[in-house]
Amino acid sequence: MSELLERAREAFARQAMMQTFGAELLEAAAGRVVLAAPVGEHLRQQGDLAHAALTYGLGDSAGGYAAWTTLPEGSDVVTVEMKINLLAPAAGERLIATGRVLRAGPRIVTVMAEVDAEAGGRRTPVAVLLGTVMPVTP
Amino acid sequence: MSELLERAREAFARQAMMQTFGAELLEAAAGRVVLAAPVGEHLRQQGDLAHAALTYGLGDSAGGYAAWTTLPEGSDVVTVEMKINLLAPAAGERLIATGRVLRAGPRIVTVMAEVDAEAGGRRTPVAVLLGTVMPVTP
Amino acid sequence: MSELLERAREAFARQAMMQTFGAELLEAAAGRVVLAAPVGEHLRQQGDLAHAALTYGLGDSAGGYAAWTTLPEGSDVVTVEMKINLLAPAAGERLIATGRVLRAGPRIVTVMAEVDAEAGGRRTPVAVLLGTVMPVTP
Amino acid sequence: MSELLERAREAFARQAMMQTFGAELLEAAAGRVVLAAPVGEHLRQQGDLAHAALTYGLGDSAGGYAAWTTLPEGSDVVTVEMKINLLAPAAGERLIATGRVLRAGPRIVTVMAEVDAEAGGRRTPVAVLLGTVMPVTP
Numbered sequence: 001m002s003e004l005l006e007r008a009r010e011a012f013a014r015q016a017m018m019q020t021f022g023a024e025l026l027e028a029a030a031g032r033v034v035l036a037a038p039v040g041e042h043l044r045q046q047g048d049l050a051h052a053a054l055t056y057g058l059g060d061s062a063g064g065y066a067a068w069t070t071l072p073e074g075s076d077v078v079t080v081e082m083k084i085n086l087l088a089p090a091a092g093e094r095l096i097a098t099g100r101v102l103r104a105g106p107r108i109v110t111v112m113a114e115v116d117a118e119a120g121g122r123r124t125p126v127a128v129l130l131g132t133v134m135p136v137t138p
Numbered sequence: 139m140s141e142l143l144e145r146a147r148e149a150f151a152r153q154a155m156m157q158t159f160g161a162e163l164l165e166a167a168a169g170r171v172v173l174a175a176p177v178g179e180h181l182r183q184q185g186d187l188a189h190a191a192l193t194y195g196l197g198d199s200a201g202g203y204a205a206w207t208t209l210p211e212g213s214d215v216v217t218v219e220m221k222i223n224l225l226a227p228a229a230g231e232r233l234i235a236t237g238r239v240l241r242a243g244p245r246i247v248t249v250m251a252e253v254d255a256e257a258g259g260r261r262t263p264v265a266v267l268l269g270t271v272m273p274v275t276p
Numbered sequence: 277m278s279e280l281l282e283r284a285r286e287a288f289a290r291q292a293m294m295q296t297f298g299a300e301l302l303e304a305a306a307g308r309v310v311l312a313a314p315v316g317e318h319l320r321q322q323g324d325l326a327h328a329a330l331t332y333g334l335g336d337s338a339g340g341y342a343a344w345t346t347l348p349e350g351s352d353v354v355t356v357e358m359k360i361n362l363l364a365p366a367a368g369e370r371l372i373a374t375g376r377v378l379r380a381g382p383r384i385v386t387v388m389a390e391v392d393a394e395a396g397g398r399r400t401p402v403a404v405l406l407g408t409v410m411p412v413t414p
Numbered sequence: 415m416s417e418l419l420e421r422a423r424e425a426f427a428r429q430a431m432m433q434t435f436g437a438e439l440l441e442a443a444a445g446r447v448v449l450a451a452p453v454g455e456h457l458r459q460q461g462d463l464a465h466a467a468l469t470y471g472l473g474d475s476a477g478g479y480a481a482w483t484t485l486p487e488g489s490d491v492v493t494v495e496m497k498i499n500l501l502a503p504a505a506g507e508r509l510i511a512t513g514r515v516l517r518a519g520p521r522i523v524t525v526m527a528e529v530d531a532e533a534g535g536r537r538t539p540v541a542v543l544l545g546t547v548m549p550v551t552p
Contacts, residue, residue: 053195076184083221085544108356128544223407225386246548269495270361318430327471332470
């Protein structure tokens with residue numbers, strides 16, 4: 001496991017909401033992070049689809065951690081704004097969110113994230129996010 | 139309790155994620171809905187702030203239910219897209235989200251939501267959301 | 277004419293695009309600016325509606341100038357991101373954009389703008405914008 | 415010239431604003447359209463950068479025409495909402511906007527667009543847009 005992935009997982013493990021979501025951080029490279037979470041029964045809408053708050057939460061975090069990988073060690077990030085476009089119903093066993101940095105400026109970082117739903121081993125894009133995060137010192 | 143509020147609460151109670159959030163639907167009038175949820179420990183970031191997924195989830199739901207109040211009985215809504223701008227750290231005992239309809243068209247409904255954090259009885263705006271929802275037949 | 281309005285108009289007059297749009301700055305107060313532009317034939321879509329680039333351009337500028345009013349003299353602003361939701365066809369003789377500051381932080385300013393179309397003296401909301409601007413030193 | 419490109423150019427030529435921008439439609443394929451416009455002096459901010467209304471207008475149009483290519487002949491599109499994130503100052507001789515369809519549903523189409531500035535033959539990404547368009551019958 002790379003040192004960056006290790007540090008990212010440590011930071012990720014401190015996020016109580018990500019534990020409530022059962023999310024795990026699968027990959028972390030410079031400017032790119034992948035998260036996943038099972039679509040637990042407690043995270044659904046009225047049917048068996050994932051609630052948009054789960055889809056959003058994973059996408060936002062994937063984008064935020066992708067930005068975090070580009071910052072000096074010890075930095076933290078906050079979301080300034082984030083937009084999500086839902087492409088298809090989030091049906092499946094788990095959601096996988098891939099965040100990447102579009103541009104890392106000194107004051108703000110622009111990120112994108114794509115969220116797929118995995119059902120029977122097959123992935124379908126369910127959302128795309130575009131947003132801005134800001135480095136902060138904890 | 140008005141008949142609309144009663145129907146809204148029934149629909150809301152079927153959302154598993156809203157139960158995970160401990161959210162309740164406080165008010166429902168034509169084109170306006172108010173939700174609230176305590177900032178539970180399981181819904182936080184690394185510190186004691188609410189995670190953006192909670193802020194988003196409440197705002198998105200407040201907007202969606204506000205749209206729902208303008209539709210024929212038996213309708214349902216899905217979020218097409220939603221943007222959130224975070225204004226301040228979500229610090230407090232609970233979050234209160236007020237959603238309202240900006241325009242209800244036949245095919246799409248444009249909504250806004252404001253999310254406040256309540257700390258010691260004092261409310262601070264922490265986020266504003268602007269988005270589009272679409273009526274669907276369940 | 278207030279000193280703030282005078283300074284705002286001077287800055288506005290240097291924007292070539294605003295001249296192409298025939299736009300004028302009607303009001304400027306702390307955190308609030310109003311712009312207007314006739315829906316010239318050169319600014320339309322295929323029909324006689326205003327093109328979304330005009331609606332966006334006025335809304336973005338109204339929000340940006342609203343932020344500008346909250347900054348020290350000599351500051352400039354750039355748009356970080358801006359979202360527009362179109363509410364109705366932009367039909368009328370002129371568009372009027374009202375921008376206001378939702379929150380002025382030290383590093384970024386969150387703004388909203390509403391754009392109305394005026395037809396026969398009657399105003400109809402045609403768009404709402406929500407975005408982020410950043411102070412810069414020219 | 416393909417029949418699709420020919421039809422797209424005919425539709426594009428009816429947009430008065432695109433003529434004001436000096437824009438031309440370079441490419442049109444199923445789900446993908448490329449536009450370009452010189453950064454004319456009348457389309458600038460106070461400096462020699464393109465005004466955000468130009469960047470937005472080209473990106474919005476590229477996305478809208480990309481959606482249009484996926485619809486039955488004779489259809490038209492309107493923008494429901496569009497978000498732009500500005501990545502870098504729009505400095506250069508011309509802007510090039512590439513729109514593509516992320517998902518074409520029966521009721522709405524989700525699109526993205528990237529806008530590059532070309533300076534001395536070298537292209538720099540200056541903006542990315544993510545939005546929703548809706549088919550309409552003219």
